[in-house]
Amino acid sequence: MTVEIRIDPTRCRGHAICALMYSEGVELDRWGYGRVVDGTPEGRRSIKRALRAAAACPNGAVVVEDSADRRIRLAGRGPDGG
Amino acid sequence: MIDATLRGVRSTNAAPVHRIGDIGDEGTWLLAGPSADQGPEALSSHLTRLGSLRPFECAGEYRTMLRQSGLRGRGGGGFPLAAKLDTAMLAPGEPMVVINASESEPASRKDWTLSAYRPHLVLDGGAVIAAVVGSSEVVIHLHRGAGAPVASLQRAIAERRSAGLPDPRWRLSLGPDGYVSGEASAIVSLLGGGEARPSFSAVPMAHRGPSGRPTVVSNAETTAHVGLLVRTGPHAWGAAGSPSSPGPQLVTLAGGAIDPGRVVEIAGEATIGEVLSATGHRQPPTAVLVGGYAGTWISGWAAWNTTFQREGLEAHGAGPGCGLLGVLPEGHCGLAETARLVGYLAGETAGQCGPCVQGLPLLADGCRALAAGTLRRRGLRRLLSLADVVEGGGACRHPDGAVRLIRSALDGFADDVAGHLRGEACSGAQRPPVFPLPEVDPSDRVWR
Known part of the structure; x- marks a missing residue:
């Protein structure tokens, strides 16, 4: 399964939790706003970390979607089983 | 009514014919x-x-x-x-x-x-x-x-x-x-x-x-x-256009143009010099601002023989944008104009994305310091690295436009930048603004 992680900059308030959870793919700028540097996590563990980052963002700024642009969530489990 | 002076046809037969006209x-x-x-x-x-x-x-x-x-x-x-x-x-x-x-x-x-x-x-x-x-x-x-x-x-x-x-x-x-x-x-x-x-x-x-x-x-x-x-x-x-910019196009003259706000249509490939000549300019200005207030500065001499089409403008890192052609007249300071424009763009943020909200006011401060002659080499380096951080950080291209304007100013007015960094007096910076900015009271700002 290919998934993509994105940060909606209009929602990001610089809590920086995404960079802790999905450290391999998110960098923080000088103010602490997250910027995705690797948007396509590979492997179960990495995808899971991306999903945790999305779940942990207090502003819902981190979004993980499948190849058909459907949103996948950690708790609810997506159409493909998460 | 046809204004005969608006019609410019290149003198050599080999060059493409263009036409510049008013409404x-x-x-x-x-x-x-x-x-x-x-x-x-x-x-x-x-x-x-x-x-x-x-x-x-x-x-x-x-x-x-x-x-x-x-x-x-x-x-x-x-x-x-x-x-x-x-x-x-x-x-x-x-x-x-x-x-x-x-x-x-x-x-x-x-x-x-x-x-x-x-x-x-x-x-x-x-x-x-x-x-x-x-x-x-x-x-x-x-x-x-x-x-x-x-x-x-x-x-x-x-x-x-x-x-x-x-x-x-x-x-x-x-x-x-x-x-x-x-x-x-x-x-x-x-x-x-x-x-x-x-x-x-x-x-x-x-x-x-x-x-x-x-x-x-x-x-x-x-x-x-x-x-x-x-x-x-x-x-x-x-x-009536060029291979990469098919069709005729509308251009609005702005800033220090002889008739700012005038809209002309270019059919065929016309150079910026030809557009300016057709609207009363006799020689290249100090610089032109192409594509909009968040556009690109091109020095007047370089712009004069550049076509106002994608292929011509791309050579200068510019694009036709919304068709704005702004003129910076002789004796005016491009860095002072840039500082005012960046200040305006900073005030026009939608206030949503961090890099735009945090970054544009700092970029505007840096540009103002440069225009005033109080910025030094280290400050300029900070300004450039800030521009790198801001670029691409928004949901829309608003911050990117401000960055483009600043970079083109630092590049196009390189000699002025050197003088300003040394703190030399700039008479052009004291002149009244060339590019008018809308008066915006932030407390009047509404989003609906």
């Missing part, structure tokens, strides 16, 4: 017809001049013509319109069609000129786009501020209704003023009941807009070209 001039494309003092063109005059359209019967044919034309958006983005329409047609749901006539660019007047004087050409284009993508309604979006061409568009819609033209439903939408409120995703957010602020999406709006429906937003000039090129055929229309 009402014979031989122009979008601007042909009655002169400006006759007000909005009536439907009867419009149909006598250009003939009627059959958008529903000919939708397939029109779609082919739009594809063949290579028409690119004239609002600033320059995206091929046919590709937008194809995306919208493939996506599920009835597409939403929006004509963006808001013209948020403070000094630009071309969309206003078309909406005020050639409303039927704009509406024809809207009817064609709606028929091609299968949409029953077209929204025409304007800023509600003073001077919006509401009356002309309303009258034109009423004329078409009583004439029984095969039109979609028209809906005039008036949104808040402000630079980013005219951005496509901001308009569509507003139309969907939200605020007129840009939104973030990974999928193109033409596939799925903020409302959930495929959404085609087409600039007013782009839309007027649609109304025209389905009549003239895409090839004749395209030949």
Whole structure:
């Protein structure tokens, strides 16, 4: 399964939790706003970390979607089983 | 009335012929017809001049013509319109069609000129786009501020209704003023009941807009070209441009131009020098600002022989943008103008994305310090690294535009930069501003 992680900059308030959870793919700028540097996590563990980052963002700024642009969530489990 | 001095034909036969004309001039494309003092063109005059359209019967044919034309958006983005329409047609749901006539660019007047004087050409284009993508309604979006061409568009819609033209439903939408409120995703957010602020999406709006429906937003000039090129055929229309910028184009003169706010049409490939000569300039100015207030500076000498088309401008890292051609006259300081423009852009943030909210005011401070001669080498390095951080950090291209303007200023006014960094007095920086900025009181700012 290919998934993509994105940060909606209009929602990001610089809590920086995404960079802790999905450290391999998110960098923080000088103010602490997250910027995705690797948007396509590979492997179960990495995808899971991306999903945790999305779940942990207090502003819902981190979004993980499948190849058909459907949103996948950690708790609810997506159409493909998460 | 034809102003003979506006016609410039290159002296050598080998060079392509171009034509520069005002509204009402014979031989122009979008601007042909009655002169400006006759007000909005009536439907009867419009149909006598250009003939009627059959958008529903000919939708397939029109779609082919739009594809063949290579028409690119004239609002600033320059995206091929046919590709937008194809995306919208493939996506599920009835597409939403929006004509963006808001013209948020403070000094630009071309969309206003078309909406005020050639409303039927704009509406024809809207009817064609709606028929091609299968949409029953077209929204025409304007800023509600003073001077919006509401009356002309309303009258034109009423004329078409009583004439029984095969039109979609028209809906005039008036949104808040402000630079980013005219951005496509901001308009569509507003139309969907939200605020007129840009939104973030990974999928193109033409596939799925903020409302959930495929959404085609087409600039007013782009839309007027649609109304025209389905009549003239895409090839004749395209030949009035260049291979990478097919079709004629509208240019608004701004800043220190002899007649700021004047809109001229270029048919064929004209250099910036030819456009300026046709509008009364005798020699290259210090610099030109191309594409908008968040555009690119090009030194006057370099610009003079550069065509105002994509291929010419790209060599200078610029693009036609919304067609703005600003003039920085002799003796004025480009760094001081840049500082004012960046200050304006910083104040026009939608206040959503961190890099824009945090970064633009700092960039503006840096530019002001540079203009004032108080910035030193280390400060300039900080300014440049800040620009790198800000670029690409927003949901829309607003911060990127400010960064582009700053980089082109540092590059184009390199000698001035060196003098300012040494703290040398700059007489040009004391002069009154060349590029007028809208007076904005932040407490009056509304997003609906």
